[in-house]
Amino acid sequence: MSKRTTIILLGLLIAALAGALVLSQQLGTPTAKAPQPEPVATPEPEPTWPEVSTIGSSVEGREISVHQFGAGDKHLLFVGGIHGGYEWNSSLLAWQFIDYLTVNPDVVPDDITISIIPTLNPDGLALVTGTGGRFDIRDVPDPSTRVAAARMNTNGVDLNRNFDCKWEPESTWRGNIVSAGTAPFSEPEAAALRDYVSDTNPSAAVFWHSQANNVYASECEDGVLPATLTLMENYATAGDYGAVPSFDAYPITGDAEGWLASIGIPAVTVELESFQDIEWERNLHGTMAVIDSYSNIAK
Numbered sequence: 001m002s003k004r005t006t007i008i009l010l011g012l013l014i015a016a017l018a019g020a021l022v023l024s025q026q027l028g029t030p031t032a033k034a035p036q037p038e039p040v041a042t043p044e045p046e047p048t049w050p051e052v053s054t055i056g057s058s059v060e061g062r063e064i065s066v067h068q069f070g071a072g073d074k075h076l077l078f079v080g081g082i083h084g085g086y087e088w089n090s091s092l093l094a095w096q097f098i099d100y101l102t103v104n105p106d107v108v109p110d111d112i113t114i115s116i117i118p119t120l121n122p123d124g125l126a127l128v129t130g131t132g133g134r135f136d137i138r139d140v141p142d143p144s145t146r147v148a149a150a151r152m153n154t155n156g157v158d159l160n161r162n163f164d165c166k167w168e169p170e171s172t173w174r175g176n177i178v179s180a181g182t183a184p185f186s187e188p189e190a191a192a193l194r195d196y197v198s199d200t201n202p203s204a205a206v207f208w209h210s211q212a213n214n215v216y217a218s219e220c221e222d223g224v225l226p227a228t229l230t231l232m233e234n235y236a237t238a239g240d241y242g243a244v245p246s247f248d249a250y251p252i253t254g255d256a257e258g259w260l261a262s263i264g265i266p267a268v269t270v271e272l273e274s275f276q277d278i279e280w281e282r283n284l285h286g287t288m289a290v291i292d293s294y295s296n297i298a299k
């Protein structure tokens with residue numbers, strides 16, 4: 001083969017290869033590439049919430065549970081059922097909130113921790129529902145009737161008079177004299193909440209009660225904390241409840257919210273409108289407004 005023929009053949013070969021390359025690109029045929037390893041997807045960690053623990057137990061030995069969601073620095077505490085079976089709907093609301101956050105953990109911002117104590121007075125709740133733990137409306141024999149004795153713990157003490165704010169051995173509930181225990185925190189249920197609060201130092205606390213259709217601020221000796229008024233307004237506005245800066249319907253001593261005020265923690269009392277319903281949408285809006293107000297993460 002002559003040198004000239006070799007050059008022509010080489011030229012034809014190059015032209016043919018170039019043509020094939022152009023054609024393959026036009027046809028969208030993938031050009032050969034070194035195989036790339038498939039990117040390994042990092043699996044989303046399965047939500048481990050709620051973390052459930054026990055903060056103490058009742059006079060009759062029933063566990064008082066707390067259900068925690070999130071791991072942020074700001075800790076918001078929600079408490080139902082301090083008045084046991086007399087206000088069972090406040091516990092049922094707390095359980096609904098626990099269910100909601102279990103299914104929707106993303107609504108808890110990264111800088112927030114939410115703790116829910118569904119029933120601070122499980123012995124009183126059990127007088128109506130048969131259990132101090134999880135229950136539903138079918139466990140309430142007659143939702144239209146209220147059982148006054150189920151408000152107290154097994155020692156006959158109104159737990160929301162047993163805290164260390166202006167404590168006296170007897171206090172009032174509407175027109176009634178009620179026992180407030182033998183000393184502040186004489187009752188194991190109140191002591192359990194005291195210890196939990198001192199361990200976790202919440203940024204704010206909301207107590208669910210029934211029924212007055214209002215959100216009440218709290219105070220002890222030094223007036224209402226400004227942050228408490230904000231907390232009250234946010235919950236009341238979003239939940240369409242009345243807002244009452246100062247409870248003066250009748251004198252109260254030893255209430256949990258007042259004790260929290262005395263140690264600088266904003267706390268409000270949410271009194272549901274009824275004693276039979278959980279008023280879910282209103283309280284979901286109220287709680288979410290509070291959560292948003294404590295989060296610095298923009299929505």
Ligand SMILES: [Zn+2]
Nearest residue numbers: 083087209210
């Ligand atoms: Zn109550």
